[in-house]
Amino acid sequence: MSSKNSKKKLFLSILVVVIVILAIGISWTTFRLHRSESTTSKEACLHSISVAIYNGTGVWRSGIDALELYLKSRGINFTLVNATSIRNGILKNYNVLIMPGGWAYDYWLALGPEGNAMIKNFVKNGGGYLGICAGAYYAARAIMWEAGIYHYSLGIADLVAIGPKKGYPWPAEVVLRINSTKEGMRLGLNKTYAAVYIGGPEFGYLSGNITVLAVYGDDGKPAIVLARYGKGRVALSGVHLEVRESTWQVLDVLLNYLAGCKK
Numbered sequence: 001m002s003s004k005n006s007k008k009k010l011f012l013s014i015l016v017v018v019i020v021i022l023a024i025g026i027s028w029t030t031f032r033l034h035r036s037e038s039t040t041s042k043e044a045c046l047h048s049i050s051v052a053i054y055n056g057t058g059v060w061r062s063g064i065d066a067l068e069l070y071l072k073s074r075g076i077n078f079t080l081v082n083a084t085s086i087r088n089g090i091l092k093n094y095n096v097l098i099m100p101g102g103w104a105y106d107y108w109l110a111l112g113p114e115g116n117a118m119i120k121n122f123v124k125n126g127g128g129y130l131g132i133c134a135g136a137y138y139a140a141r142a143i144m145w146e147a148g149i150y151h152y153s154l155g156i157a158d159l160v161a162i163g164p165k166k167g168y169p170w171p172a173e174v175v176l177r178i179n180s181t182k183e184g185m186r187l188g189l190n191k192t193y194a195a196v197y198i199g200g201p202e203f204g205y206l207s208g209n210i211t212v213l214a215v216y217g218d219d220g221k222p223a224i225v226l227a228r229y230g231k232g233r234v235a236l237s238g239v240h241l242e243v244r245e246s247t248w249q250v251l252d253v254l255l256n257y258l259a260g261c262k263k
Helices: 002-045 061-074 083-087 106-123 134-139 183-187 245-258
Strands: 050-054 075-083 096-097 128-132 140-144 147-152 157-163 173-181 191-197 202-204 213-216 222-229 231-236
Touching: 002 096, 002 245, 050 061, 050 083, 050 106, 061 075, 061 140, 061 245, 083 106, 096 106, 096 134, 106 128, 106 134, 106 202, 106 222, 128 245, 134 140, 134 157, 157 222, 157 231, 183 213, 191 245
Parallel strands: 050 075, 050 096, 096 128, 128 231, 140 157
Antiparallel strands: 140 147, 157 202, 173 191, 173 213, 202 222, 213 222, 222 231
């Protein structure tokens, strides 16, 4: 009798182990399928968007070249646009406008009141705006540069763009660490990155509709933020995410957000 009980217990133990292993296997397979479907969905969303890159007076050409390489690597359709084409209404053909590094005051002068109004209306009506360095200054409510306050900006993000960072005077080019916030990691950012900095802003005087995705590693000041303007979405970066392939993944996250691929 004891022998039969022992065999029965052994059989039941083996059965439980098999059931647990099968359950774990099914759960892991389901997780992988869900993750794969989610990734594929995001990639498909990115491949379906059209991006306009501003290439007018004052842009940093190396930044444009790097953006082109990035977008080509992702299979994203893009076109270079200038102040004249923006004033003529070309943005209606695109989902996202990228304003790259360069000099915000030159953008302001070249685009003029009509071009600036076109960009604001584009975002207000549901377009996405990605501002990098000068493009980030250009989106702010106001610009604080070397203690001077300037208002040659669009005002589509309710914050002040402040630069250059203390200890890194223009035009010094350095690599700085940026650390993702909990919200940044929730959207898919890694914990930390080494990013190129060339006089870009940190963001201050933030209103309630600003979300901080990453901060500068040296002082904890906001380095990458999201905002809403009307029906549109705005993403601003004080660092040059386009320059190094190791930070292209951040651009993936930002474009996913701007295109509505990620809520």
